[in-house]
Amino acid sequence: MSATAVAEPPELKKLSGPQRAAALLLVLGRDHGGPIWESLSTEEVKELSSAMSQLGRVPAAVADHLLVRFSGEVSSMASLHGSFETTERLLGDLLPADRVKEVMEDIRGPSGRTMWDKLSNVGEGLLAGYLKNEHPQTVAVILAKLRPDHSARVLSELSREFAVEVITRMLRMDTVQKDVLQEVERTLKTEFMSNIARSQRRDPHETMADLFNAMDRSTEEAMLSALEQSAPESAERIRSLMFTFEDLTKLLPPAIAAVVKAADKKVMALALKGASEEQRAVFLAAMTERAGNLLKEEIAGMGPVRARDCEDAQSVLVRLAKNLADQGQIMLVDPKSDDAVIV
Incomplete structure (x- = not known):
């Protein structure tokens, strides 16, 4: 029996068009209805959400009828379209703005207003690893759009022969046609940025x-x-x-010096108040003699302090070290080894 030949249950006649659509989406649920929600405009999402909230109980006969009709009609439809834009639009109706931003940045990869901003935030080694397999002309187009300093670092990561070929094409390159540039951007989004986002989770x-x-x-x-x-x-x-305070004391001297330089001196004194003599010596060795003496005087003048306060201060230093590592100022090769270097 065809979908159009199925008799409508009486309860269905009481439902308006938006209510029928809302009931169908309710039946389809999150997994099957998600692509439909993503293709809707903000106003459509609001209208269907309002209709869904007022549905009440949906009889089984109505649900079955809607599913049968939907399955018959969708077979002749073009495929639904999901994109960054439709996804962000849907999330905007479901989540707070800061959460939507976090999710979309994770999906899209490195932050930036445009694709070229985002690409400039990708490490030169990672970007060069991707570009070395591309045609030199494509690489020339991409590097011409990036900041000169970033392009220079990427070129230095490529083989000499390949880099020279790219430079030659950049020198000969006229204005890039809009459709070519759009195709390059589209490829970067789908093949490169999406892979980065997945790998960075x-x-x-x-x-x-x-x-x-x-x-x-x-x-x-x-x-x-x-x-x-x-x-x-x-x-x-x-x-x-x-990564613990003990691990922090195992970093090489240049990394310790970077932490000492960036740390609040009162936090440093409180952290070292609760440290062992060996741990304290590591930090003092990264200071000038005068600064070290001043710090020792401040520690001695503290008197008794709570162990919890010292531990909290040590945790602040640990978080500071991890932030410096995230910024590329120091590198923590292995949190449980002393094989860490400053870059």
């Missing part, structure tokens, strides 16, 4: 390690001990990823 154990790093030590140990009972593998993974 964090292991949840890394996120949890950051969370444990921010706890005081007694809570941290209690939580990890409890986790070891229920999920020993996860607990072990989190422990291996945690």
Whole structure:
């Protein structure tokens, strides 16, 4: 029996067009209805959401009829279109603006207003690794659109022969046609940026390690001990990823010096108040003699302090080191080894 031959249940006649559409989307659910929601305008989403909220109970006969009609009609439709823009538009109706921004930046890859802004935020080694497999003319078009300093670093990462070929084409290049540039942008979005976004999604154990790093030590140990009972593998993974104050003291002198330079001196004094003599010596060695003496005097003049306050200060230094690493000022090769260098 065809979809059009199925008799309408009486309850369906009470529903308006938007209510029928809302009922169908309710039946389809998130997984199957998602592509439809993504293709709607903001006003359409609002109208259907309003209609859905007022539906009440949808009889099984109505749901079955809507699904049968939908399956018959959709077979003759063109495919639905999902894009960054439609996804962002849908999320904007469902999530707070700051959350939408976070999600879309994760999907799109490195931040920036345009594709070329985003590409300028990609490390030269990573970008060169992608471009070395492209045609020299394509590479020339891309590098001509980037900041000169970034293009120069990318070229230095390519083989000498390939880089010279790219430079030669950049010298001979006339104005790039708009459709060619759009095609290059489209390819970068679909093939390169999307892969970066996927590769940059964090292991949840890394996120949890950051969370444990921010706890005081007694809570941290209690939580990890409890986790070891229920999920020993996860607990072990989190422990291996945690970067502690002890790990911080194992960095090479230039990295320690960078942390000392960026740290608040009062926080540094409080952190070292609770450190061992060996750990304290690591930081003092990164200071001038005068600065080190002043710090030792400040520590001595503190008197008794709570252990919790010292631990909190040490956690601040740990987070500072990780921020410096994220900015590329220092490199933490392995949180549990002393093989770290400053770049």
